[in-house]
Amino acid sequence: MSSSVLKKPVKLSCIQLASGADKAANLKHAASQVAKAAQAGSNIVVLPECFNSPYGCQYFPDYAETLLPSPPTREQSPSYHALSAMASENKIYLVGGSIPEFSPDTKKHYNTSLIFGPDGKLLGTHRKVHLFDIDIPGKITFKESEVLSPGNKVTLVDLPEYGTIAVAICYDVRFPELAMIAARKGAFALIYPGAFNLTTGALHWKLLAQGRAVDNQIYVAMCSPARDMSASYNAWGHSMIVDPMAKVLVEAEEKEAIIEAEIEGGAIAEARKNIPLNTQRRFDVYTDVSASGVKFEEPGL
């Protein structure tokens, strides 16, 4: 893998957004925070998982928007249009966190991220591939699959000025194969809008960000909602950007914040030169998960 995976340095920011039950207010607030990040010089801005709604199975159907046919009307998807405007008005690349989606084609709900370019055009979409179904007795039980259906592709998005990013959502970070495939296909950063909780956040959030970074010698950004102890689900917060040597470049606390870091291709090249994993793999001993059969297109979206 060459050093050219990131064509030039770029300022990346994660907005640890405080949002509540009022979708219109959430969209307006997101727009003001995105503008702030852009004014501070960020070229790639990331919003959290379910940034326009509370997070929880009971909320997904009520907040769901329809993205098809593409582009949707404003009535079908106010969030699509709000995100597109945030990107074009600020001339930034925007990883629009995620929103609950209802597909009229499949009649199913998804947890979906929309990625826009500086001209406001949709560049890519990611439907959460691994649904958050866990049961830790006495701590947390969550079953996204009661309401949501999984996406079925690896999402790589080309940002023409900079290179390729991979976008996945929250629980997806636990599955190293997705990250590995994205890195071997040339991504310079793995971007995860996510909303861990107080149990698994404390244990695994940072570990997973650093793990995906060190495995793949790549930048990782994890963008959480701000913690709201009056909500039914308490997000962990601690949005962070990690470098290709797994150093945490910047980390939020639990309250609303914008974190930013300048990232550059030299750090990827140096990590890969100093610890040359990419020439040391033993595909004669085990399989290269990125070599074949990877799905990049999701028909209908």
Ligand SMILES: NC(=O)CCC(=O)C(=O)O
């Ligand atoms: N929203 C999510 O997918 C939460 C994932 C999570 O908390 C985890 O521990 O994994």
